[in-house]
Amino acid sequence: MLDRKFVLENADLVKANCFHRGAHADIERFVELERIRKTKLNEAEELNRQANATSGKMGAATPEQRESLKEEGRKLRERKDQVQSEHDALDKEILAILSRAPNMTHPAAPIGSDDQANLEVARGKTAIPVFDFQPKDHLELGKLHDMIDFESGARVAGAGFYFLKNDAVLLELALQQFAVQMLVKHGFVPVSTPDVANTETLHGIGFIPRGPETQIYSIENTDLNLVATAEITLGGMYSGQVLDAEKLPLKLVGISHCFRTEAGAAGRASKGLYRVHQFTKIEMFAFTLPDQSDAIHEELRQLECSIFDQLEVAYRVVDTATGDLGGPAYRKYDLEAWMPGRGTGGEWGEVTSTSNCTDYQARRLNIRYRTKNEKGTNLVHTLNGTAIAISRAIIAIMENHQMADGRIRVPKALQPWMGKEIIG
RNA sequence: GGAGAGGUGGCUGAGUGGUCGAAAGCACCGGAUUGCUAAUUCGGCGUAGGGUUCAUUUCCUACCGCAGGUUCGAAUCCUGUCCUCUCCGCCA
Incomplete structure (x- = not known):
């Protein structure tokens, strides 16, 4: 607000x-x-x-x-x-x-009505892979190595749900370890959050549950909703609190499951794990002083880049255009990873995003800070950024690191956590 | 899930219908004083919204978990609700 x-x-x-x-x-x-x-x-x-x-x-x-x-x-x-x-x-x-009314917008953010106006501002260290064979998409690869089971997911919970199996599970755990360990080294406090939150908290972050087009699953006969991202619980964690200015910036890394109805998304080009009703996500969140938030936003973006550089996946960074920004965001960067199995011959696909929400969320959540020896309190700034959305990261890794025989190379950074160098 | 107790300012903790935005202590800030890493003493010390002012000042309103109710008047009485603690039950 x-x-x-x-x-x-x-x-x-x-x-x-x-x-x-x-x-x-x-x-x-x-x-x-x-x-x-x-x-x-x-x-x-x-x-x-x-x-x-x-x-x-x-x-x-x-x-x-x-x-x-x-x-x-x-x-x-x-x-x-x-x-x-x-x-x-x-x-x-x-x-x-x-x-x-959405948040105000960073003066440098590109102006435009939709994602066509998004501005590419950087590329990762890894080049787009060139295959001397016909690359498979992650669904074929998943079937080959018995890693992803959509049929059983549908049987148990419906379309859009899935089971991960075998090396996909090891990969999921490895990605979580890799990201959390790295972020803890960067001063983030690791947090495992509830997977549900009350409606007031969702509103504070900027979600509208129980509406006709809502992305949110609500739990019947309660005021609870399944979270769509740990941003909701991490932001809500300090609602109504007054933080000490000396303790800011406060950086958290949350582990949570994310649930999305994807209402209205039917027919949008996607297959496999790209758009699903549930996935696991490692999420960064920061509470900062107002004059720190731009710098922290850059830091979150750099961390996202570092993660995907270490995963050895090609990506580009886009500065999101005004028409494509969510309501609370003042500025947002998306990382789009190269996904060889997308479209014909590969496409960019969003894997992470980081937003500076300035005081827009803090105002409704009433999160303030107090400066020593100064009267009164002020609103903090909040920022969020995906460290790793597991399902999409798995797509990128499987499709980019596949070899001619269908086996999949495990990026070096994940090998210690994965316990192997090759899948298959 | 059942029974009981309780939620007051940064903390501890008084306060059961008017003089309470709230005693006292601690912590903190400012001054005084004493020559010995501190004591004593005086004063100050919540948040938000609004009016006023160039500004300082000052004034008004609200807030004693939250939401309602009773009353001319509520921290205080009533109802609901959330949370915490203790005991019992159940259980990974």
Whole structure:
């Protein structure tokens, strides 16, 4: 959520930002309603003050005076309640508008309506592989080595679910170890999070569960939802808390399962593990001071690059265009790995992304920091970044490191955790 | 799942209808003082929103887990809810 005062004072900027990001938030109406709301607020506070003053006189009053004071107080409270409810109705509408307004955008982010406008800003160390044979996709390879079982997944849980087996399981565990160990060395606190979260927490992060187009599975008869990413639980971990400025930046690396309905994604080109209802993810999350967040965002991006460099997979980094940014993001980088089995002759496929959400999530989650010897508190900035989304990383590794005989080379960085150099 | 106890400011902890935004202690900040790694003493010390001011100041409102209710008036009474602790049951 944006800051009301900021929106009020920068209505034109906010309107332009909404336009670039393809969001429909009626900022003019917001400005008008907010102006009325403030007068209502003042009115209600004044009536309340008068009512408090009336009650205050009660102690020194004679019995006869008490009766008239009671009456006066009752009337004042009634009027206050009336004005207050008018205020609350306005506030509700204001919040509805505000929640439709996305975060402001980094001035350097490319402007454009969709992912066509995303800007490639870097390439990884590894070159796109050239095969002197017809490469297989991860489904064929998975069948060859008995690694992925979609049929059983469908039998047990429906389409979009799967079992990993044999070396795929070792690979999944190796990827987790590799990423977590590396990030712990970089000062991240390892966290294993709940796989469910309440609706309020989802809202704070920017997800809308229980709507018609929601990506979120909700659990019947409860306020709980299966998380779509550990970002939800890691961000929610400190909701309502005031952190010490000296302890920032606070960097976490979370391990969680991610559940996504993929509603509306039917028909979008994808096969196999690329778009599934459940996967495991190692997620980075950071709480920072406002002036640290740009630097930490670069750090998260560098870490993502380092991970895929070590996995020896070709990738490109794109700076996400305004129209393709999620609501909370101020700036977002995606890593797209080369996937030889995608399309005809290989395509880029998103494997990680990292966002700087500035204070947009922190405002709704009410996460603040206090600076020693300074009065008051301020909102932290939050950032998230995928370290490894296991399912997509597995695609990249299997397809890029396959050999002519179908065996798959295990990248050096994973060999200690995998316990072998070759799959097959 | 059953029974009981409890949730108050950074911490400990008073406070059962008005003078309580809340005693006291600790911690912290500022001053004074004493020549000995500290004691004593005085003062200050929550958060958010709003009004006012060039600004400092100051004023108002809200907040005693959360949400409602009773009342002229609620930390205090009532209802619901969440959480914590203890005991019992069950269990990986």
